[in-house]
Amino acid sequence: MKHRSLFLFALTLCMTVLLVLLVFANSAEPPCLTIVVVDAPEDLELSLVDADGAETVQLEKLRSSRGWETYFRYFYNHDFRFGEDVELTELRLAVTHSGETAYLAMPALAYEHYNNVVMLDLDAMALQRELYPGRMMLVIGLRVLLTLLIEGILFWVFGYREKHSWGVFLGFNAMTQLVLNLLLGGATMDSYVLFGYYLLEAGIVIFEALAYWNTLREKRGRSIPYALCANLASMYLGGLMIANLPLAL
Numbered sequence: 001m002k003h004r005s006l007f008l009f010a011l012t013l014c015m016t017v018l019l020v021l022l023v024f025a026n027s028a029e030p031p032c033l034t035i036v037v038v039d040a041p042e043d044l045e046l047s048l049v050d051a052d053g054a055e056t057v058q059l060e061k062l063r064s065s066r067g068w069e070t071y072f073r074y075f076y077n078h079d080f081r082f083g084e085d086v087e088l089t090e091l092r093l094a095v096t097h098s099g100e101t102a103y104l105a106m107p108a109l110a111y112e113h114y115n116n117v118v119m120l121d122l123d124a125m126a127l128q129r130e131l132y133p134g135r136m137m138l139v140i141g142l143r144v145l146l147t148l149l150i151e152g153i154l155f156w157v158f159g160y161r162e163k164h165s166w167g168v169f170l171g172f173n174a175m176t177q178l179v180l181n182l183l184l185g186g187a188t189m190d191s192y193v194l195f196g197y198y199l200l201e202a203g204i205v206i207f208e209a210l211a212y213w214n215t216l217r218e219k220r221g222r223s224i225p226y227a228l229c230a231n232l233a234s235m236y237l238g239g240l241m242i243a244n245l246p247l248a249l
Contacts, residue, residue, distance in 0.1 A: 033074045033110060035093070036119045036131060040070035045096040046120070048074060049103070057091060069246040093127065095120065139248050144177045146241050151230040158219070158226045165218045172211050176204045181248060205231045 035046060048057045060075040093104045107129050110118055119131050148170070155169050180200055205227055212223035 030075045031111075032115045033076070034115070034117045035072040035074075035127075036117060037070045037072070037122065038119075038132070039068055040065070040122075041097060043097060044070075044122075045094075046072045047094040047096070048091045049094045051090050051092065056094070067244060067246045071247070093120075095122075095125065097122070135246075136248060139246050140178070140181045142245055143181055143242055143248075144174065146245075147177050147234045148173055150234045150237050154226065154230045154233060158222050158229075160216075160218055160222075160226075162218045165216055168212065168215050172208055172215075176208060180204065201231060201235050 037044065037046075048059060050057065062071075062073045062075075064071050064073075091106055093106060095102045095104060102125050104120075104125070104127050107118055107127055109129055110116055110127075117131070119128050120126075121128060151173060152169070155166070160166065160169070183200060208231065209224045209227035212227055213220060216223050
């Protein structure tokens with residue numbers, strides 16, 4: 001019996017070592033370069049090409065649009081190879097629009113971090129490291145205003161009318177929404193970020209429920225049900241609206 005157990009153990013060990021299967025595991029997305037274009041025309045095509053512009057580099061590319069911005073995302077890895085060894089910094093951007101193609105040198109800092117963002121100015125036909133002035137304030141401001149609008153309508157529906165109540169509502173909501181948007185930063189709302197987003201929203205529900213309970217003088221008993229309903233509504237309806245606004249890159 002002992003010999004049989006040893007034989008089965010040895011056989012299992014051999015099968016484990018020899019029968020190697022290719023599997024795919026969940027992991028973070030690879031390094032990425034995002035090129036932002038404002039009011040991009042439908043026929044705009046962007047491609048990364050070699051130094052001579054003769055061949056297109058085969059990298060995974062995704063194009064998406066949010067509001068007035070279009071994003072071209074290129075994914076690569078640190079073992080990137082294209083024929084012979086080619087440095088990413090040697091590549092050029094081929095911009096094709098209205099039947100014409102222009103070749104632009106990539107900025108020196110385009111691959112400095114794991115995820116990098118540059119902006120293409122079509123009018124000047126130039127790449128720039130910084131996005132347009134006031135962009136982050138505009139994007140976060142629109143997100144916060146949409147959330148305040150949804151939760152403000154529910155605040156009225158729940159019967160709150162006093163100036164003090166509305167002062168408490170605006171104060172706590174402006175604070176929590178600004179913190180939420182700043183913490184999420186340039187998130188693309190993939191599965192990893194959504195997990196953190198839901199945790200933050202749960203924390204906001206608890207915080208606002210306790211804050212309203214302790215500070216509202218009007219209809220205090222409705223504060224906790226309101227906090228729950230308002231945040232669920234803004235998370236769902238606001239999420240649908242925010243999905244059409246530019247990313248907070």
